[in-house]
Amino acid sequence: MAELGASLARIVRRLMKAEEPVLRAHGLSMWAYAALSSLAAQPATSQLALAKAIGYDKTRLIGLLDELAQEGLVVRERDPADRRSHTVRLTPDGEARHAAARAAIRVVEDELLGPLSAAEQRSFRAMLARVAEGS
Amino acid sequence: MAELGASLARIVRRLMKAEEPVLRAHGLSMWAYAALSSLAAQPATSQLALAKAIGYDKTRLIGLLDELAQEGLVVRERDPADRRSHTVRLTPDGEARHAAARAAIRVVEDELLGPLSAAEQRSFRAMLARVAEGS
DNA sequence: TATTGTTATACTCTATAACTATA
DNA sequence: TATAGTTATAGAGTATAACAATA
Incomplete structure (x- = not known):
């Protein structure tokens, strides 16, 4: 069987190369999209x-959060319970931006x-998620 | 379904983190291992x-090839047919080093x-290889 | 004393352009 | 003119340490 690492590396390279221009068209970097995706699933406690x-x-x-906040996509607020922490959540604009990018990314993924x-594909996605979770 | 890119990125990070010390114990970097693996499958025409x-x-x-050649793991030879090109192939030492590292890496992959x-696992590896090939 | 957020610094990795020798 | 290999340089990405505020 082929090298697991080599296959994964090739896939990730191809995916990033295909996704990068799509995200850029939505005004997002790869990491910005990762942050918005995480926040869309659930706001961050810190x-x-x-x-x-x-x-x-x-x-x-x-x-990264400085830029996203300046664009009005996320808001940082001090946690009253622990004033060292900043909670982070999406604004409505942030949710909209993420949803639009997500739809475009999904097309690339399917391709x-x-x-x-x-x-x-369903089986692969499910197994990939399980491996990613490590459980 | 979860983000394909996020799952892949997490898996690759975990795999690299686990493989790096194993490869280092065999005196190889990640890219050195990738090169040896490719050369083990077939020598390079250039x-x-x-x-x-x-x-x-x-x-x-x-x-990278400079280092591998200095360690006696690979040899570069001018292609008589096109003297601009260098063919690259493993030495017996290179084959042995790769085989040892490959066995250790396989353990990490299975984990x-x-x-x-x-x-x-068999199904996943097979599908991963197909996606990596893109066919 | 430990932790969150932050800044500054140094380091590694990566991309680009230019050079040589061959074709 | 174009290509394989090489070198040098600039840029982006990353890791580390140190600091202020809060716990």
Whole structure:
């Protein structure tokens, strides 16, 4: 059987190359999209939690959130319970931007999985999610 | 269904994190292992071909091959038919180093796929290879 | 003392352009 | 003129350490 790592690396490269221009057309970087996606699923209780959720460095997340906040896509608010923490959530504009990008990305994803039948795609996505969760 | 890109990114990060120390124990970087793996499957007719095969930049491949050649793992020879080209192939030492690393990497891969049953693992690996080939 | 957010710094990785030798 | 290999340089991405505010 082929190298797992080599196959994964090739797929990720292809996917990123295909997604990058699509996201750019929506005014988003790859990491910006990752952050919006995570926040769309659930608001972050802290920037640290968000960084961990998307696998990004906490120090680089700051500049990213600065830009997203300036564009009015997210809002940071101090947590009254722990004034060191900032909660982060999407604005309505942020939700709309994410939804539009998500639809476009889904098209790219489906194209990537083109070699698989519809049933295989469902099976593949499910197994991929399980492996990603590690459970 | 979960984000394809997010799942893939998480898996690749986990895999690289787990593989890196294993490869280092065998005296190899990730890219060195990728090069050896490709050469183990088939010698390269040129450095450009090798770079393309593993998705690496041709200008960075040079330094990598310099190191691998100095360690006696690969040999570069001018192609008599086109003296601009260098063929690249593994030495017996290179084959041995790759085989040892491959066995250790396989263990890490199987651990990553632990959430899947044996039958699912075979199915997943097969589908992954098909998607990677894009056919 | 430990943690969140932040800034600054250094380092690695990557992309680009230019050079040589061959074709 | 174009291509394989090479080198050098600039840029982007990343990691590390240190700081202020809060716990």
